Amino acid sequence: MKVLLAILLSMILFNTQAQEPDQQQHQTDVFPQVSEMWLRAAPPTAKMLAAYVTLENQTGHDLTLVGAYAPDFGVAEIHKTIEIDGLLKMREQKALSLPDESRIKMQPGGLHIMLMMPQQKFREGEVARICLIYQDAAGTEHVQHLDFPVEKK
Ligand SMILES: [Cu+2]
Numbered sequence: 831m832k833v834l835l836a837i838l839l840s841m842i843l844f845n846t847q848a849q850e851p852d853q854q855q856h857q858t859d860v861f862p863q864v865s866e867m868w869l870r871a872a873p874p875t876a877k878m879l880a881a882y883v884t885l886e887n888q889t890g891h892d893l894t895l896v897g898a899y900a901p902d903f904g905v906a907e908i909h910k911t912i913e914i915d916g917l918l919k920m921r922e923q924k925a926l927s928l929p930d931e932s933r934i935k936m937q938p939g940g941l942h943i944m945l946m947m948p949q950q951k952f953r954e955g956e957v958a959r960i961c962l963i964y965q966d967a968a969g970t971e972h973v974q975h976l977d978f979p980v981e982k983k
Contacts, residue, residue, distance in 0.1 A: 887932055906943060
């Protein structure tokens with residue numbers, strides 16, 4: 831009888847433990863963490879501007895960066911600068927994978943957000959809204975709205 835009671839008691843304890851909420855499952859952070867975010871200041875006549883950011887995926891889910899848009903620009907694209915036969919060229923990156931626990935680092939001479947057809951001038955100290963579009967494993971798109979400080983570097 832005592833043995834049976836002990837078994838029953840341990841089953842109850844086990845059940846209680848199993849029902850405790852899993853902290854990991856309650857993580858609601860959908861977007862990567864951002865750092866080193868800036869838009870390169872350019873002369874007022876510039877037709878193209880470049881913006882940079884480092885994205886770190888701590889969401890617990892794999893993501894893919896599939897594009898960008900910016901309300902103050904006619905076109906926004908993710909580009910990569912590559913060297914072909916000694917010439918620097920830019921290629922649009924339509925899908926950059928950003929698996930869980932990985933990062934994408936954009937910087938001059940490499941990956942960047944290319945902004946074309948500016949609808950207004952951006953001066954140093956101002957910010958420009960740029961929205962990054964991610965796709966999750968299920969194919970659902972998530973838009974991260976970011977304000978890039980305009981900096982001279
Ligand atoms: Cu470019």
